[in-house]
Amino acid sequence: MNKRVTTRATTYEEFNVLRSRLHDLVADVTSISNDIGISEEYQHKLERLKHLVTGEMFRVIVIGSFSRGKSTLINALIGKQVLPAKLTPTTAVITVIKYGEEPRAVVRYKNSDVAEIPVEELRDYLTIPRKGQVQSNYPTRIDTTVEMVEIYYPLDLCKNGVEIVDSPGLEEDETRQKITMRFLNECDAAIVVLSCQQLLTMQEERFIREELLTRGFDHIFYALNYADALTSEDEEDVWFRFREKVRNGSRSFMVSAREALYA
Ligand SMILES: Nc1nc2c(ncn2[C@@H]2O[C@H](COP(=O)(O)OP(=O)(O)OP(=O)(O)O)[C@@H](O)[C@H]2O)c(=O)[nH]1
Ligand SMILES: [Mg+2]
Numbered sequence: 434m435n436k437r438v439t440t441r442a443t444t445y446e447e448f449n450v451l452r453s454r455l456h457d458l459v460a461d462v463t464s465i466s467n468d469i470g471i472s473e474e475y476q477h478k479l480e481r482l483k484h485l486v487t488g489e490m491f492r493v494i495v496i497g498s499f500s501r502g503k504s505t506l507i508n509a510l511i512g513k514q515v516l517p518a519k520l521t522p523t524t525a526v527i528t529v530i531k532y533g534e535e536p537r538a539v540v541r542y543k544n545s546d547v548a549e550i551p552v553e554e555l556r557d558y559l560t561i562p563r564k565g566q567v568q569s570n571y572p573t574r575i576d577t578t579v580e581m582v583e584i585y586y587p588l589d590l591c592k593n594g595v596e597i598v599d600s601p602g603l604e605e606d607e608t609r610q611k612i613t614m615r616f617l618n619e620c621d622a623a624i625v626v627l628s629c630q631q632l633l634t635m636q637e638e639r640f641i642r643e644e645l646l647t648r649g650f651d652h653i654f655y656a657l658n659y660a661d662a663l664t665s666e667d668e669e670d671v672w673f674r675f676r677e678k679v680r681n682g683s684r685s686f687m688v689s690a691r692e693a694l695y696a
Pocket of ligand 1: 504517
């Protein structure tokens with residue numbers, strides 16, 4: 434008969450030993466699964482499991498179609514216009530906000546180079562440049578030499594290892610969409626930003642169903658943004674449509690990121 438052995442860590446060192454064993458087991462499962470050619474969906478799940486087992490931080494990704502107000506929402510949380518936000522598609526690279534005593538910014542390049550940059554210059558590294566504005570060390574219009582940007586900020590919300598991730602908008606450019614999708618596996622929770630003005634396009638519904646739920650995301654928050662554009666009657670209609678379409682939408686908030694930022 435199979436006997437189930439329960440091992441419980443009583444010290445931090447024991448916990449780390451167990452975690453390292455778990456990490457090795459997941460690595461073995463990943464390697465065997467690759468050998469036998471598992472489905473893409475299962476691969477995503479394994480990558481996510483690896484993150485959950487080894488990651489010491491709790492990462493919340495702010496995600497959604499382009500121009501829904503993701504960067505503005507994060508700026509509102511920070512209380513300052515740190516991230517570039519514009520009417521046209523804007524965010525080009527993954528941006529991770531972490532706790533730091535002093536504001537500072539670090540660029541991680543795809544070739545493993547790391548460079549500290551002045552916070553005031555963030556826009557040059559994060560923004561999709563207009564045609565004809567491409568410079569050698571900045572993201573090109575389609576691809577980019579930057580892997581990700583880390584911003585350290587004295588934000589209480591980010592104490593205790595919480596990280597907030599701004600992501601390039603979906604449905605705008607295939608390469609940028611892939612960047613966001615890949616990073617999704619390294620995140621623990623998601624805030625899906627929708628617009629009250631165009632609530633839940635077919636692509637957004639598909640994304641929630643096929644990308645978030647199948648990856649096992651059980652911490653999904655919904656920000657129904659652009660609330661400032663609604664009348665109270667519109668508000669009721671928007672909630673009605675939202676509840677009709679999203680079954681796991683109990684953690685939802687109607688917000689105006691722009692008003693929150695200016696407040
Ligand atoms: N009226 C109104 N405008 C908003 C609101 N939130 C964002 N905006 C505006 O919408 C535009 C897009 O906002 P961003 O924060 O850049 O949107 P994003 O989702 O980060 O866009 P990408 O990075 O391109 O994916 C900006 O001009 C914001 O000022 C809101 O709640 N109300
Ligand atoms: Mg943005």
